[in-house]
Amino acid sequence: MHYKDCSFILSPGCFYDLKLTFASKSDEIIGQVRIEIQCKNVTSTIELSANPLFLTIHHATLEHRLTNATLNLGLPLVNWNLFTIEFRLDSNLTIGHVYYLSIWFNTKYSDDHLGLSRHFNKEYGTWINSLFEPYLIRRLLPCFDEPKWRSVFKLQLWLQGEFANKSYVALSNTNGVAELWNENLSIWTFEQTPPIPTYLFTIAVGKFRSVCEHRTEIGRDVCIWRFSLWKGWERVAKLIIEAMTRFQRAMTDYLLADPIARLHLLILPLKINGMENFGLLNIKETLWPVENDPKSFEVFSQTLFHEVAHQWFGNLVTMNWWSHIWLSESLTTFLSSPRPILFDSSRDLTTDALVSYKWASHVPTIVYNKGAAVIEMLDSIITENRMRRLLRSYIRMNEFGSADTEIFLSLLNQTMNDETSMAVKFLSAWLHQGSHPIVFIDYDPILKQFCLSQTPKMGSNDVRWSIPIWIECVYGTVAETLHWISPDSQLILDLNKVTLTNSTQAVAFNRNPSLMFKLEGQSIYAEYASGTSIAILIQMNVKEFDFIAELHQHLWLYQVFHGSRNRI
Numbered sequence: 001m002h003y004k005d006c007s008f009i010l011s012p013g014c015f016y017d018l019k020l021t022f023a024s025k026s027d028e029i030i031g032q033v034r035i036e037i038q039c040k041n042v043t044s045t046i047e048l049s050a051n052p053l054f055l056t057i058h059h060a061t062l063e064h065r066l067t068n069a070t071l072n073l074g075l076p077l078v079n080w081n082l083f084t085i086e087f088r089l090d091s092n093l094t095i096g097h098v099y100y101l102s103i104w105f106n107t108k109y110s111d112d113h114l115g116l117s118r119h120f121n122k123e124y125g126t127w128i129n130s131l132f133e134p135y136l137i138r139r140l141l142p143c144f145d146e147p148k149w150r151s152v153f154k155l156q157l158w159l160q161g162e163f164a165n166k167s168y169v170a171l172s173n174t175n176g177v178a179e180l181w182n183e184n185l186s187i188w189t190f191e192q193t194p195p196i197p198t199y200l201f202t203i204a205v206g207k208f209r210s211v212c213e214h215r216t217e218i219g220r221d222v223c224i225w226r227f228s229l230w231k232g233w234e235r236v237a238k239l240i241i242e243a244m245t246r247f248q249r250a251m252t253d254y255l256l257a258d259p260i261a262r263l264h265l266l267i268l269p270l271k272i273n274g275m276e277n278f279g280l281l282n283i284k285e286t287l288w289p290v291e292n293d294p295k296s297f298e299v300f301s302q303t304l305f306h307e308v309a310h311q312w313f314g315n316l317v318t319m320n321w322w323s324h325i326w327l328s329e330s331l332t333t334f335l336s337s338p339r340p341i342l343f344d345s346s347r348d349l350t351t352d353a354l355v356s357y358k359w360a361s362h363v364p365t366i367v368y369n370k371g372a373a374v375i376e377m378l379d380s381i382i383t384e385n386r387m388r389r390l391l392r393s394y395i396r397m398n399e400f401g402s403a404d405t406e407i408f409l410s411l412l413n414q415t416m417n418d419e420t421s422m423a424v425k426f427l428s429a430w431l432h433q434g435s436h437p438i439v440f441i442d443y444d445p446i447l448k449q450f451c452l453s454q455t456p457k458m459g460s461n462d463v464r465w466s467i468p469i470w471i472e473c474v475y476g477t478v479a480e481t482l483h484w485i486s487p488d489s490q491l492i493l494d495l496n497k498v499t500l501t502n503s504t505q506a507v508a509f510n511r512n513p514s515l516m517f518k519l520e521g522q523s524i525y526a527e528y529a530s531g532t533s534i535a536i537l538i539q540m541n542v543k544e545f546d547f548i549a550e551l552h553q554h555l556w557l558y559q560v561f562h563g564s565r566n567r568i
Helices: 234-255 294-309 326-336 369-382 384-398 405-432 495-499
Strands: 015-023 028-038 045-049 056-064 070-072 077-079 084-088 098-108 115-121 125-131 150-160 169-172 176-182 185-190 203-206 208-215 220-227 263-268 281-284 317-319 401-403 437-444 449-456 467-473 481-485 491-494 505-509 518-520 523-527 533-538 547-552 555-560
Touching (some): 150 169, 169 208, 220 234, 234 294, 234 326, 281 294, 294 326, 317 384, 326 405, 369 384, 369 405, 369 467, 384 405, 405 467, 437 467, 449 481, 449 495, 491 495, 495 505
Parallel strands (some): 015 150, 263 281
Antiparallel strands (some): 015 028, 028 098, 056 098, 150 185, 169 203, 437 449, 437 523, 449 491, 467 505, 547 555
């Protein structure tokens, strides 16, 4: 059995019955996991993800669910390159039959803030928290660690020593109940999770306390957890709970889907800004807002709304593999950010595409900012109503499952009906090609024509995009119209076509959509990304090229003088 063929008997994934022991004075974690699996192909091997730099396997058995026959598996073979282990059997497993794979193991804490980490300082004491994205849960336990395999977790934590003290609280994806056995042992038992990707599983132990409110608008409790040392943060917490509730309700109404997860937020001294763990979102402590400071609330809310939006994109629907991480991060950033989404193209100096197998090792910044800008361009192309229909279909058809880029493009194709060609070609090119185009707009005053062409900023000169250009006459004779610069030709437009007067008029390019143009010296060119736009004022008798004025927040006007061809 290869881990890609692992299937929980009732839903995709596996069932993990996990018991872990944390002792306050020990660097080791003692674990036992019982994994319910179903054989789907003829095989005599069981391969799991497990990092041998952390995990030590002591014993393993395989029990047949129907016959109760139990096989001692011995110790597994270790692959140090792929961080996997393999149990080899003497005979094949039976297709369709269900087995219980039980493994007893030890592991240890990470010292790089990845996986499961233990921390200490004089103010907070000792605390434990996890970060398993992208594939770091294999440091904690042997498992089938791919994002597309959703698994049910049933967790029990045995806390020993100082951790057994009533001042310590254990948190995970679902609600937990503590039973104090003696002064040296408390056992926390958590409710079973729905099927979730393994990287969204989480554990936290520390001296936490919470502020909670039941919000009838969304039908659930909203809770914020912080270290109990903090005082006087309740008023701010209630404001944040209000903001979380409003955003959750807005997202639910927009997508017509409930992500079913608890709405709990844990504030910690993290190295990253936030993490979208199912049912226990994490946000960096230094982002916590200051009362009566709107700017600090704005900064905090940017991360907060991003993590809440992940409940749909990433949690409810997960990407098949990390190469499609834009389906999680780009869509989430698009839905949680103020408009227009500003993307500084001067920082886009890579030829890496938004869809790439590289992202299994790290998540790049371009999937947040550039990816969201691309989605906003798509929104301008297909209109807000179609975008909402597209995202609703994506969630409805893939909820509690996984998807990839081709699935999204196919849904876009269906959403656009007979208008598919350019929208799908546009998004596909911008997802699969790195860098971005520089758009040149040349005006010929003799022919009274515009010529729009493109070239890549970085990488091969053969790379081209489908580029949407919205053109209108600012004086109102021609409404804003969408044109396309195709990958294999220039766009030629007569002045009369865009003004209907063939005389002095202002011609605006991308005045309303969020696209950014830059001016460099006397040679004007457009770095096609997200942000502002420009217009040209055609005046045949003007003898010099000079800056006129800022028309509004996202429109610049320039004059083009007679007899010259200023590149724009």
